[in-house]
Amino acid sequence: MTSDSSGTAALAALVDLATPFAVRTAVALRLPELVRDGHTTTAALAQACGADRDALARLLRHLVAVGLFAEQAPGEHALTPVSRALLDESNALLRSWLDAGGPGLKMDLAYSGMLHAVRTGRSAYGVVHGKDFWSDYRDDEALRVFFGATMAGFAWQTGPEVAARYDWSSVSSVVDVGGGTGALLGAVLTEHPHLTGAVLDLPEVRPEAEEFLADLGGRAKFVGGSFLDPLPTGYDVLIVSRVLTDWPDEDATRILRRCAEAVPDEGRVLVVEVLAGEEHAKNNSSFDLQSLTLLGGRERRPEDFDALAAPAGLVRRARIDGPNGLVVLEYARG
């Protein structure tokens, strides 16, 4: 069998690891910011970021080749649409994820264990880093704070939608199970002043969560614990937002069973997720592999959540769709 040169070129582009690491190194050295601020020559950049001049020149040559920078004259650098996008405030979370000196790289290095993940169907993080993701998250404060801030970045978008689209009028109390620093609960309580609530999350998350919840004037508290163990009772509604995707089926059902045990007879469990809809499929195949490799989790469809909920004794009563694949699945005890 013979292959044409375009196939070989496409293959080379697919497997080139230098580029993602070069971009991450540029982000860590703040090269886009420095070029924007007028440090455009190799010498000025090397001095401003404290790098070896020759090595930096070689990095810049590659970054020019892949379009992160333009070279207007030899050794004179300028921003391109790509580096301008990187600098855009809307990409602040992506920028911190890409920082080669930060926890985002540690998370992405789990991909180096993908062979293990695909062979076993389980997370590769422990194989690569010596302990599973959630154990490392509990031990490594920088990783935990980074992950919490990234999740809160998403919850700033989902929270107001959940607050607006669900009928909270007959609810008086709500617990956000695995609610992180409380961004989603904060949005719901701010919009509905009659509600009180709690965030249930790992004890290590308490400092960041309590700092955030303090703004809610005593209407919300933090409860340290695990959602794999019995949950606090006495709340009308339990929210499980963007949690189940992180877990294999068996654990996801266990979390839902804990919710079913804790919810009152007339209460509700709300599963909030961002689905791999048609227009998101391209990115979500990558997100699905990330869930598998990092956490042993997976992307699911609404009927998949129903299948996880059934053995936990929960039956879907309603589905509320929001923008960009957001869905709220309302369950009650069957």
Ligand SMILES: C[S@@+](CC[C@H](N)C(=O)[O-])C[C@H]1O[C@@H](n2cnc3c(N)ncnc32)[C@H](O)[C@@H]1O
């Ligand atoms: C993907 S984040 C979702 C955060 C938030 N619910 C949201 O929608 O943005 C997963 C959350 O689960 C929490 N978590 C992980 N393992 C947990 C456990 N065993 N018990 C309770 N929370 C846990 C993490 O601390 C994190 O806040």
